[in-house]
Amino acid sequence: MTRIVSSASQMSLGLFLMGAGHHIAAWRLPDAPHGAATSFRHFRQIAQIAEAAKFDMIFFADSASIREFGHSAIGGDERAVRLEPLTLLSALSAATDRIGLVGTASTTYNEPFNLARRFASLDLLSNGRAGWNLVTTSNAEDGPNYSLAEHPHHAERYARAEEFEAVVRGLWHSWQGDDAFPIDKAGGRLFNPDRLHPLKHRGAHFDVRGPLGVPPSAQGHPVIVQAGASDAGREIAARSAEVIFAAHQNFDDAFAFYQDVKTRMARYGRAPDSLRILPGISPFIGRTRDQARAAFDELQALVTHEVGLKMLQPFTGGLDLRDYDPDGPLPDLPPTANAIGRQKLLVDLARRENLTIRQLYLHIAGARGHWQLVGTASDIADELEHYFRNGAADGFNVMPPALPRSLGPITEFLLPELRRRGLFRDEYTGATLRDHLGLPRPDLPAFPQSAA
């Protein structure tokens, strides 16, 4: 069988930001800023460092509700508080010039017209740097915040997501044609009404007439990012995603996923290069391996038992692990309607590596089931290069364990090592997120704007 590999010579690198860092205990480090999760200054500092380091994009996850509200451990997890990602990214657009701005927004509890408008607005504000990480809400605790008695099950959420994406994309194509925007002051004609097309979508979930009153940006429309790992998620991604944020523990899984999705794309007439697959990676980097291990151990020691159990709770299908020996094996879990893909990853991991409950939560404390690497820049670059050259990744979404602390080793050790190998850019060569990612620009007219 032919192996599909990236035809690009360089990796795409995103920087996935979260409060005081991805490690669940990062906020407890002495140098962690107070209130990091909601501090604009904190994120502005990090976004500017990321831009100076020439990352393709910064990336934010989202969770509308507070997970496991009422659980006694909640007071120990920074992630109970967070800013709405698009609001935060809009503010960061004004503090940066080149870096891409990707935010997560759910198709389960939003209206497509509203999201299409907001992302298109961010795309214009930022001169073509916006991306939308399209997800469904796996957290069943969100339903009661939206007047729904029952959170929709997985298949229903994905059916809605697929139609949602088609509506948003359609709205982004409301303006078409090179003569859409004459901006003729003398003639009193700002735009050409014949180039403004209603969508007139009628579907199972949505009826949306359009058109959208936000004109296309310098990159046409926002980049569409997806993260689903289930079969339904892969199929939507193969049809419409331009970036996939993936979660894998090892090369074989990453390779199988990459080959599967890139192969599925042919069904939709898409070239493999029109989609960039970026596994998440959480690196603990030291000048030596001992130094890297010490950085890792410092954080692991700060994970309390109650917070650890809380991390596992979304995946246990209602089973309360407090009733089990923390140093015993993970019991069989009832299947959960939510986060099917992520539950499977977790159980596979526990079985494969024969982990106790404590070992399992410590394993995911750093990056919630994403790939964690502890070593020197050279060790880590070896791994990344292996994935990149052999059909398992087009790049990576880097998840710093502690912020801003981890940015030092990433920008001072890891990126220079990748550059020495010719695997990452020295400078931005384009202006938009599509430019950075090497993605094609949709054929849409850009709205003329004065240089001001």
Place this chain on the structure above:
Amino acid sequence: MTRIVSSASQMSLGLFLMGAGHHIAAWRLPDAPHGAATSFRHFRQIAQIAEAAKFDMIFFADSASIREFGHSAIGGDERAVRLEPLTLLSALSAATDRIGLVGTASTTYNEPFNLARRFASLDLLSNGRAGWNLVTTSNAEDGPNYSLAEHPHHAERYARAEEFEAVVRGLWHSWQGDDAFPIDKAGGRLFNPDRLHPLKHRGAHFDVRGPLGVPPSAQGHPVIVQAGASDAGREIAARSAEVIFAAHQNFDDAFAFYQDVKTRMARYGRAPDSLRILPGISPFIGRTRDQARAAFDELQALVTHEVGLKMLQPFTGGLDLRDYDPDGPLPDLPPTANAIGRQKLLVDLARRENLTIRQLYLHIAGARGHWQLVGTASDIADELEHYFRNGAADGFNVMPPALPRSLGPITEFLLPELRRRGLFRDEYTGATLRDHLGLPRPDLPAFPQSAA
């Protein structure tokens, strides 16, 4: 009868921004920036000028859909394109330090949990400078963008709005108590789960459990602004608004409205000073009256007949004015389910001043039915002072006819004249929007943040 007047010694002044200006033909001026309505640079420049001039706030209206899509005149109205206001305000929060940031968002086509989150996020990002202009969507063309066969009628929209506001306010009170945020790194306790309260709202329109994961800001929660003029709108405002953006053509109407709403507040146990009523005013200012008139005439001459008719269309109840003599009287209009308050204002104006169709649209071309003043800074300051001292206004929402052009006369002539009279601040004395407006801070704990 006792007259209620503002007990503050100085006016509150907002600056209501719109593309190339409030005058419908402003984009045709030779110095109007191209693509002003969607240009971040344009709005950043204006916001920074407004902050230097010590305005209480900048203010953005909203319209989700493109009005009268399909009307042949649409190509001549800049307002067909716009940025979603909260996205834009979030970006502007990063380019300003002190000025308030007020955005319009509809209760008709949003979920209260989502809006509560977004405004609370902007409020944290901006260190307590956010305000929400709560409206219902009067434009019936929005319905088809939200999978609704029929746009809800006025009474239904207001019933939903009232419950929506209560839910949002309740979510903003999710965290309570001075000990809500210990941020105890050593003890592993970031916040106190006992101080996090679910809302458990169950009502006719919404069931919302809460709590909200965005902690309170420096000003507690965003300022609530309202703009409805109908009886239902006034009643909601008397119960819950902290600022009213009003629309009046003359002192008597403004006085009657001010007295009515301030009197209604007593039913809800509210002091008159806990609400600031700000009529809109669109000033054409010159060093001489002739100069002011010339500035006005220059813009009026740029209004085409088709754009003029289009401005009236939302208020005609389906009647097509193209079938009538533009220089004849306004025919009787069928009542419209939408914008009841605004339709009445318009018809009253036409009847009172005996205006032809053309005169009517030219009359509202500058500020859509808001109060328009043409004169010297002294003339205009006389009027504003009269309103302020005699129970018709707590300040004004200033609607520049042309942007950035009109900012010169406002900041160089009008504001200095108001300052000479002791009617407007020289410097900001507080940090939050509530500080600027002199509004009480809700009793909510602020989330500690490092200075960074």
